[in-house]
Amino acid sequence: MKITALEAVPYAIPYTHPLKFASGEVHTADHVLIRIHTDEGVVGTADAPPRPYTYGETQTSIVEVVENVFAPHIIGMDPLDREKIHAVMQRTIHNQVAKGAVDIALWDIAGTSLGTPVHKLLGGWTDSMRVSHMLGFKPAQELLDEALRFGEEYGITTFKLKVGRRPLGLDIEACEVLRAGLGDDVEIYLDANRGWTANEAMEVLRRTDGLGLTLLEEPNDAKEAMGRRRLVEQSPIPVVGDESVPTAGDASRELLSGGCTAICIKTARSGFTEAKEILGLCTGLGVDVTMGNQIDTQVGSIATVTFGAAHRATSARAGELSNFLDMSDDLLADPITITDGRIFVRDEPGVGAGIDEDKLAHYRQN
Structure with missing residues (x-):
């Protein structure tokens, strides 16, 4: 099995009310849905929540680093070779949320391909x-x-x-x-x-x-x-x-x-x-x-x-x-x-984060 594409989809869903705390406040979930595609049709999914006031990452920066920095080197690799993929991502400093989402998507692929819940x-x-x-x-x-x-x-x-x-x-x-x-x-x-x-x-x-x-x-x-x-x-x-x-x-x-x-x-x-x-x-x-x-x-x-x-x-x-x-x-x-x-937990192969495609189409930002 080989990775064929890394997809980073920015989307925005409003909160019902502002969430306020000492380091800032948020009104909208401006997140990025990460998907890793493989040549066997297995797709790994994860969510990346930017927190610029805490870690410096933004919706735009996550899309950029996943699709234009990580993807050119990760495409073609075996998704089960997580250590090799992490070595690629570690060449880029910081960007912890982007890296974390890619990792979860890789685990999702592993569980799905093995027919086993990731937990x-x-x-x-x-x-x-x-x-x-x-x-x-x-x-x-x-x-x-x-x-x-x-x-x-x-x-x-x-x-x-x-x-x-x-x-x-x-x-x-x-x-x-x-x-x-x-x-x-x-x-x-x-x-x-x-x-x-x-x-x-x-x-x-x-x-x-x-x-x-x-x-x-x-x-x-x-x-x-x-x-x-x-x-x-x-x-x-x-x-x-x-x-x-x-x-x-x-x-x-x-x-x-x-x-x-x-x-x-x-x-x-x-x-x-x-x-x-x-x-x-x-x-x-x-x-x-x-x-x-x-x-x-x-x-x-x-x-x-x-x-x-x-x-x-x-x-x-x-x-x-x-x-x-x-x-x-x-x-x-x-x-x-x-x-x-x-x-x-979801008692199904992978992480169990199946996406409603109509909602993704509605809330996506590009």
Whole structure:
């Protein structure tokens, strides 16, 4: 089997409302659908979500690097020779989301051609993941109302609260209102998206002590090394690296230098292959991992479930899998459902991200 084409299709689907957080806000899913075609008719599919304010990649840059930088060298290669294909992509620095999508599409080809679900090829630990829902910047009572609604409608009992606002009292109030309204059995953790300084983060931890918060993700910029390490040393809960650890090398640096004590894995920026490397590093060092969300579509979310459910460590915590509910539409032909707070893997060959071609034609940008 040989690769005959790499296709990068830009598309745009509006969100039902703006999603706001410390590092920016989004109104539309301006993503790129990646397809790898083969001479045997097997096609691998993945979604690439640009995040220019975090990683620097844009919709245009992903199309350019996939079709005009990667494709000329990858066409003609065997899609099962992932190491060789990764060596080609590694000649180009950065562009993690583009590389990750190509990798997931390669795994999709492997599973489809072998007649096996990719979650089985990756490890097959379980058949579903618990869902964590992300709560964005809103007044405290609105956040509580949203959490209660998601708990009632979908059975979700884990919530990630986006913080990093000033004054700090806005986020502290949100923590207090959520804990009082949700009770002690619901998990709440924080993600500041680098919105605070280390000292501000320590003040928030001091003032929320006793609320049972479980994790603090990317509280300040990891490049502020002294402040970040002082914060990690003093934090009573794990400090999670996310934007600071897009690669296995970054994760190694931050964990070994004291920049974090847990890691967020996002398949949208690492693919499955590098995600396995990051996971192996974390399990070897004995640190927790979470499965994160790149404000993914259903196509991206099913990829996260595929990887997360495949491994014991990644399925131990609820994964951030519900942001597709904020979209006005999606491309997945067989939509995702959340049942009793869980999303199940697709029990079919490949990743299971079949595309509704009519919707793709409607939302594509060229």
